[in-house]
Amino acid sequence: MNHTRREFMATMVGAFGAAAIIMATPSRARACMYGTWIVRCPKGHDDEVTEGTCQHVCEKCGTQVFSGNVVTVVCTKGHANRVDTGDRMTSWKCSNCGTECRRDSEQKSRRDPPDRGRPLG
Numbered sequence: 571m572n573h574t575r576r577e578f579m580a581t582m583v584g585a586f587g588a589a590a591i592i593m594a595t596p597s598r599a600r601a602c603m604y605g606t607w608i609v610r611c612p613k614g615h616d617d618e619v620t621e622g623t624c625q626h627v628c629e630k631c632g633t634q635v636f637s638g639n640v641v642t643v644v645c646t647k648g649h650a651n652r653v654d655t656g657d658r659m660t661s662w663k664c665s666n667c668g669t670e671c672r673r674d675s676e677q678k679s680r681r682d683p684p685d686r687g688r689p690l691g
């Protein structure tokens with residue numbers, strides 16, 4: 571009597587199983603951040619990264635800044651935040667002062683170059 575029901579359940583399980591595999595395959599844990607950030611290497615050097623990056627080697631000492639998914643970003647006020655970027659991090663609020671640690675969003679609004687290139691006289 572509950573033959574069809576059992577079949578239905580089996581179909582559901584099969585569908586879910588397939589979906590789980592599809593979801594799991596492409597998202598291999600990769601630490602990535604997008605935008606402009608100041609990252610701090612384990613030895614205390616600050617580096618600027620300007621593009622999406624999943625790996626960054628300190629320009630001063632050659633140390634890998636990422637430790638797995640974890641990287642230290644520095645907010646505009648100099649607070650170091652140890653964060654897990656996960657798949658893609660596009661925003662991070664400083665845990666000390668709440669400032670957005672991503673730099674380029676700020677630059678866009680603030681950079682207003684004085685437009686006067688006129689020679690004197």
Ligand SMILES: [Zn+2]
Nearest residue numbers: 611615628631
């Ligand atoms: Zn370094």
Ligand SMILES: [Zn+2]
Nearest residue numbers: 645649664667
């Ligand atoms: Zn801060």
